[in-house]
Amino acid sequence: MVFLLFATVHNTFAQQDPQYTQYMYNTQIVNPAYAGSREALSFGVLGRTQWVNLDGSPATGTFTVNSPIGLYDNMGLGLSIVHDQIGPAVESNIVVDFSYSLLLKSLNKLSFGLKAGIDVLDVDYAKLKIFDFGDPFFQNNIDNQLQPQVGAGIYYNTDKFYAGFSVPNFLNTKHFDESSLANTDPGSIAIERLHYFLIAGYVFDVNDNLKFKPASLVKMVSGSPLQWDISANFLINEKFTLGASYRWSASLSALAGFQISRSIFAGMAYDYQSTAIENYSNGSYEVFLRFDIFNGPDRMMTPRFF
Numbered sequence: 103m104v105f106l107l108f109a110t111v112h113n114t115f116a117q118q119d120p121q122y123t124q125y126m127y128n129t130q131i132v133n134p135a136y137a138g139s140r141e142a143l144s145f146g147v148l149g150r151t152q153w154v155n156l157d158g159s160p161a162t163g164t165f166t167v168n169s170p171i172g173l174y175d176n177m178g179l180g181l182s183i184v185h186d187q188i189g190p191a192v193e194s195n196i197v198v199d200f201s202y203s204l205l206l207k208s209l210n211k212l213s214f215g216l217k218a219g220i221d222v223l224d225v226d227y228a229k230l231k232i233f234d235f236g237d238p239f240f241q242n243n244i245d246n247q248l249q250p251q252v253g254a255g256i257y258y259n260t261d262k263f264y265a266g267f268s269v270p271n272f273l274n275t276k277h278f279d280e281s282s283l284a285n286t287d288p289g290s291i292a293i294e295r296l297h298y299f300l301i302a303g304y305v306f307d308v309n310d311n312l313k314f315k316p317a318s319l320v321k322m323v324s325g326s327p328l329q330w331d332i333s334a335n336f337l338i339n340e341k342f343t344l345g346a347s348y349r350w351s352a353s354l355s356a357l358a359g360f361q362i363s364r365s366i367f368a369g370m371a372y373d374y375q376s377t378a379i380e381n382y383s384n385g386s387y388e389v390f391l392r393f394d395i396f397n398g399p400d401r402m403m404t405p406r407f408f
Contacts, residue, residue, distance in 0.1 A: 133268035134199035135215030135257035138170035138178020153383035158189035
């Protein structure tokens with residue numbers, strides 16, 4: 103619990119955006135330009151439990167829905183919801199995602215996206231084991247602290263390749279009222295920093311029954327080490343997905359998925375921490391479910407691998 107106290111209060115930055123091992127299926131959360139790109143009304147649910155058996159460890163849930171709109175399906179509209187808890191802090195946000203796409207040659211698409219919504223932070227200091235109960239810093243909980251969220255992204259895709267760059271939130275926000283900061287160490291203020299995401303992947307047709315997709319995500323946050331994920335997944339008989347992922351200096355992951363039907367896909371992942379924290383936890387687990395509703399029989403006759 104001392105670790106959580108340090109991470110929540112005395113770290114230079116408070117809780118930042120959660121991380122995902124199945125980022126290749128959860129793109130809309132970080133990049134609004136992805137909205138509508140699946141050419142279907144698409145629902146996605148992801149649940150992540152990080153550092154199992156470590157008291158106060160992060161737990162994250164996401165929900166997304168998006169669909170192409172417009173006369174030529176050249177726009178996309180969606181909704182993204184994230185609920186993230188770590189120790190005494192619970193952060194939730196709900197945002198609307200909008201995209202506009204340009205159709206390039208050979209059916210390639212370049213999409214631009216915007217996201218806007220609100221972020222809500224709650225911190226219950228009663229959940230901490232506080233050494234000095236008289237410390238004025240812990241006397242007032244943070245209740246329903248509202249902050250606006252505005253972000254943008256760009257996304258390019260063909261039938262085999264995709265790449266995107268995004269900033270989910272442009273606003274550097276402080277989770278305390280200005281009046282409470284007068285006698286506070288600037289190094290202990292909870293601040294949301296800009297997150298930059300770069301994502302890319304390519305699908306290789308090995309043969310008629312096997313596809314191979316390497317993918318990568320780079321996450322950059324001011325004041326934090328660069329996070330780099332690289333993954334390799336195989337799609338077998340348009341049904342089964344097996345793969346592995348590596349998060350630089352952090353974890354090794356195993357991924358598996360199953361295309362239950364033309365409309366339903368389920369996936370799961372397990373992370374083995376390659377850091378000392380593995381001595382205190384049993385890794386991290388993640389599950390994902392996607393449900394697509396197509397406009398007609400000509401849409402998505404075979405599952406798309408991203």
